Amino acid sequence: MVGGLRECSKCRPGRYEIILKPRKGFVRLAIKTGTPLVPVFTFGETDLYDQTSSPVLLRIQEKIFHLTGVNLCIPVGRGLSLIPRRKELITVVGAPIDVPKVSEPSQHLIDEYHNKYMDRLIRLFEEHKHKYVDNPEAIKLIIV
Structure with a gap:
């Protein structure tokens, strides 16, 4: 995930929130090398994992983050295991953006x-969400 552990900790089934606004290094590198940017979304x-919703564990996560700057996530897969849920993953690729x-x-x-x-990533998401998302009218891609 582009947003690393911070993004993983926000991950919830049916919710599409990515941390991309502060992540600009890949754009700088693309411009330095003249390599097109290609929007890709999976x-x-x-839906593979959920995060713990235990108030006690969430407080512990926050405390660890504030003390160390490390954002721990506690993924919950099938049952209460670390095995991911059975979910089809569909990756869509947009047109390259020449730089x-x-x-x-x-x-x-x-x-x-x-x-x-x-902008292109949001358009790609909106163009394909009706095929791959339950209740697409209510779902938006949130970029923070």
């Missing part, structure tokens, strides 16, 4: 292509 990934090759890109240029990538 449906069903958030200029600039050895030292400005923050403005990075932000411009990062915003284009996020």
Whole structure:
């Protein structure tokens, strides 16, 4: 997951929330190398596991995060195990976004292509969610 452990801890079945706004290094690298950005989304990934909902464990997670900066997640799969639920994963790939090759890109240029990538990712999600998501009218891709 792009957002690492922080994103994993937000993962819930039927919910699509990704941490992408502060993640711009991949855009900087794409511009430095002149490599197109390709929006990709996998449906069903958030349905493999749930997170603990125990208030005690959630408080412990918060305490550990504030003390260490490490966000632990406690995934719950089939039953109460770490085995993922049986769920089909469908990966959709969008059209490449061509980027200029600039050895030292400005923050403005990075932000411009990062915003284009996020917009295209949302469009890709919206275009395909009716095929792969239960109750698609109520589901949105949330980018934080």
